Amino acid sequence: MNLILLSPDDIEHDHLARVRDPRRVTHLREVHRARVGDAMTLGVAGGGIGRGELLSLDADEARFAIDTLDQAPPPALPVHLVLALPRPRMLARTLEHVTALGVKQLTLLHTRRVEKSYWQSPELSPAKIQAHLTLGLEQARDTVLPDVTLARGFRPFVEDHLPELLAARRGLLAHPGMPISCPRGIDAPTLLLVGPEGGFIEWEVERLLAAGCEGIHLGPRILRVETAVTALLARLF
Amino acid sequence: MNLILLSPDDIEHDHLARVRDPRRVTHLREVHRARVGDAMTLGVAGGGIGRGELLSLDADEARFAIDTLDQAPPPALPVHLVLALPRPRMLARTLEHVTALGVKQLTLLHTRRVEKSYWQSPELSPAKIQAHLTLGLEQARDTVLPDVTLARGFRPFVEDHLPELLAARRGLLAHPGMPISCPRGIDAPTLLLVGPEGGFIEWEVERLLAAGCEGIHLGPRILRVETAVTALLARLF
Numbered sequence: 276m277n278l279i280l281l282s283p284d285d286i287e288h289d290h291l292a293r294v295r296d297p298r299r300v301t302h303l304r305e306v307h308r309a310r311v312g313d314a315m316t317l318g319v320a321g322g323g324i325g326r327g328e329l330l331s332l333d334a335d336e337a338r339f340a341i342d343t344l345d346q347a348p349p350p351a352l353p354v355h356l357v358l359a360l361p362r363p364r365m366l367a368r369t370l371e372h373v374t375a376l377g378v379k380q381l382t383l384l385h386t387r388r389v390e391k392s393y394w395q396s397p398e399l400s401p402a403k404i405q406a407h408l409t410l411g412l413e414q415a416r417d418t419v420l421p422d423v424t425l426a427r428g429f430r431p432f433v434e435d436h437l438p439e440l441l442a443a444r445r446g447l448l449a450h451p452g453m454p455i456s457c458p459r460g461i462d463a464p465t466l467l468l469v470g471p472e473g474g475f476i477e478w479e480v481e482r483l484l485a486a487g488c489e490g491i492h493l494g495p496r497i498l499r500v501e502t503a504v505t506a507l508l509a510r511l512f
Numbered sequence: 513m514n515l516i517l518l519s520p521d522d523i524e525h526d527h528l529a530r531v532r533d534p535r536r537v538t539h540l541r542e543v544h545r546a547r548v549g550d551a552m553t554l555g556v557a558g559g560g561i562g563r564g565e566l567l568s569l570d571a572d573e574a575r576f577a578i579d580t581l582d583q584a585p586p587p588a589l590p591v592h593l594v595l596a597l598p599r600p601r602m603l604a605r606t607l608e609h610v611t612a613l614g615v616k617q618l619t620l621l622h623t624r625r626v627e628k629s630y631w632q633s634p635e636l637s638p639a640k641i642q643a644h645l646t647l648g649l650e651q652a653r654d655t656v657l658p659d660v661t662l663a664r665g666f667r668p669f670v671e672d673h674l675p676e677l678l679a680a681r682r683g684l685l686a687h688p689g690m691p692i693s694c695p696r697g698i699d700a701p702t703l704l705l706v707g708p709e710g711g712f713i714e715w716e717v718e719r720l721l722a723a724g725c726e727g728i729h730l731g732p733r734i735l736r737v738e739t740a741v742t743a744l745l746a747r748l749f
Contacts, residue, residue, distance in 0.1 A: 277734045349732040372739050415733035459696045459747075493746075495586040496652035497514045502609050502742055509730075509743035510696075 276302050278316045278324065278416040279339070280409060286341075292317065292327065294337040303329075303337050318418040319344055348418045352512050353464045355380035355440060357426075359471035360389045361500050363396040367407050369501045374411025374421055376508050382436075384426045388473040394427060429479060437486050440466050446488035449507050450475055451497060453490030457510050465511065469504055513539050515553045515561065515653040516576070517646060523578075529554065529564065531574040540566075540574050555655040556581055585655045589749050590701045592617035592677060594663075596708035597626045598737050600633040604644050606738045611648025611658055613745050619673075621663045625710040631664060666716060674723050677703050683725035686744050687712055688734060690727030694747050702748065706741055 279299065285292050294300060303309045309329050317339060318324040325344035329337060360383045361369055373381060385394065397403060408420050426432040440446075444466040449457065451474060468483060475483070484490060493506055516536065522529050531537060540546045546566050554576060555561040562581035566574060597620045598606055610618065622631065634640060645657050663669040677683075681703040686694065688711060705720060712720070721727060730743055 372736075375733060375735055375739060376743070377733060414736060417733065496612060496614060496654065498612055499609075499651060502612055505739055505742040506613070506746035509746040 276306070276413045278318045278413050278418075279303075279327070279337075280413050280418060281317060281319050283320070286319070290341050291330075292339040292341055294339070295335060300332070300335065300337055303332060304334075309337070315339070316416060317341060317344060318348065318412075318416065320418055320420070322418055324348055324416060324418060349377065349416065351379045351419065352377040352508060353462065354378060354508065354512065355382070355444060355464075355466045356504070356508075357382045357384050357432075357440075357466065357468045358500070358504065359384050359386045359469065359475070360393050361471065362390070362393055363398040365499070365501055366393075366396070366398050367403075369504060370404065370407035370423075371411040371414065372501060372505050373508070374408045374417070375415040376505065377415070377417070377512075378508070379419060379421045381421050381423045382426050382432070383423065384429065384432055384468075386429050386471055386479055387476045388471045399425070429482075433482050433486060437483075441487050446483075446486070447511070448475075448480065448483045448488040448490045449493065449503065450480055450490055451492055453492045455489060455491050457491045457493050457507060459510055461511055467507060467511065469500065469507065472500060513543070513650045515555045515650050515655075516540075516564070516574075517650050517655060518554060518556050520557065523556070527578050528567075529576045529578055531576070532572060537569075537572065537574055540569060541571075546574070552576070553653060554578060554581060555585065555649075555653065557655055557657065559655055561585055561653065561655060586614065586653065588616045588656065589614040589745060590699065591615055591745065591749065592619070592681060592701075592703045593741070593745075594619045594621050594669075594677075594703065594705045595737070595741065596621050596623045596706065596712070597630050598708065599627070599630055600635040602736070602738055603630075603633070603635050604640075606741060607641065607644035607660075608648040608651065609738055609742050610745070611645045611654070612652040613742065614652070614654070614749075615745070616656060616658045618658050618660045619663050619669070620660065621666065621669055621705075623666050623708055623716055624713045625708045631662075636662070666719075670719050670723060674720075678724050683720075683723070684748070685712075685717065685720045685725040685727050686730065686740065687717055687727055688729055690729045692726060692728050694728045694730050694744060696747055698748055704744060704748070706737065706744065709737060 313329045317327040323344040324346040326342045327339040331338045444464040446466045550566045554564040560581040561583040563579045564576040568575045681701040683703045
């Protein structure tokens with residue numbers, strides 16, 4: 276928690292914030308071992324970042340004097356990430372990684388090799404997803420939550436949504452064995468598609484290439500989804 | 513487990529391997545749902561990679577007919593990674609990530625902000641470390657275990673080992689606020705130093721820069737160690 280992310284509810288008035296949820300209060304007490312008078316980095320959900328001073332901290336509440344919140348959050352990555360739905364534990368970690376790295380548009384996609392049971396996981400509830408996104412923001416000192424959409428069918432995604440997404444973005448399909456090595460340091464708006472463990476099936480690859488995506492690879496090593504996504508984002512942007 | 517990594521003990525003779533440890537046998541049965549006759553990727557620890565056929569699989573043993581094991585494992589990264597010892601759970605995941613990415617030299621370093629208790633963790637036993645490295649190799653279809661050394665003192669590391677390590681390598685110190693953005697696609701032998709959560713302290717940064725390291729950063733976002741290490745390796749190589 277490198278930033279205390281304030282929701283509008285936490286802000287009492289321009290100069291005072293009260294944090295009352297047990298997770299953050301406990302973190303301030305037990306991990307930060309914060310003390311009255313400490314200066315800390317604060318941010319407003321969807322807004323600016325700045326400093327504040329801890330006025331009080333007890334078991335139920337932390338109060339902050341807000342100094343300024345006028346810095347912009349760090350820039351977003353120019354990417355819409357389309358990720359085959361990972362298994363629940365990996366989803367949780369991947370949501371935190373990609374949020375910390377600056378992804379702001381994320382689509383979780385069903386593909387042939389995604390186990391159908393993953394779509395029933397409690398990790399997909401809006402509250403759980405938001406909790407992981409928030410951890411990613413707090414880590415990276417960001418304030419802007421990513422938009423997460425669920426695409427429960429591959430074919431409807433490709434037919435109804437992909438053309439529009441690709442109209443304004445370069446489409447990159449990350450898949451082992453594709454002809455081009457992942458490009459470095461591109462700055463253009465990008466749609467990045469990453470398959471599940473086991474990969475996209477051949478028919479899916481063909482459909483995505485036919486829709487206008489370029490196939491890219493990360494070399495001969497097969498990486499876990501969470502490692503591959505971080506490596507792709509770090510190399511591309 | 514994208515590769516069945518055979519130890520010399522597993523190899524009965526040139527054409528027959530027996531895998532008897534419960535972890536791999538269970539994985540073959542329950543995750544791969546392997547069947548007699550399946551062709552699978554095999555590799556010999558420290559050696560070549562090839563194909564084999566599953567001859568039998570029961571609760572205690574899998575037997576493989578070895579076809580060929582004459583392919584080279586994927587190339588290593590030209591990096592010696594020096595990582596401030598992470599907390600035990602993050603260490604476990606980071607060992608897997610960096611092994612999968614192709615790191616072959618790893619030093620775990622004590623720094624001021626590493627909690628001393630981490631050095632007592634059972635995760636640091638040679639058997640535990642090897643288990644995580646093996647998972648990384650199996651993931652990435654590699655056969656060559658990384659060398660892991662423990663450097664329990666910062667000053668002895670800097671005074672006694674760093675000069676020699678830097679004699680043949682470009683030293684890069686990854687630390688927030690350093691002047692140069694992390695370079696992309698370098699091919700030269702590199703020593704990459706990554707600090708703990710909370711970072712190196714200023715005195716440590718000064719010592720590492722004075723020893724000849726260049727300070728690099730990954731931008732304004734503060735990343736978890738495991739995310740930062742993957743991002744650095746993917747961008748550098």
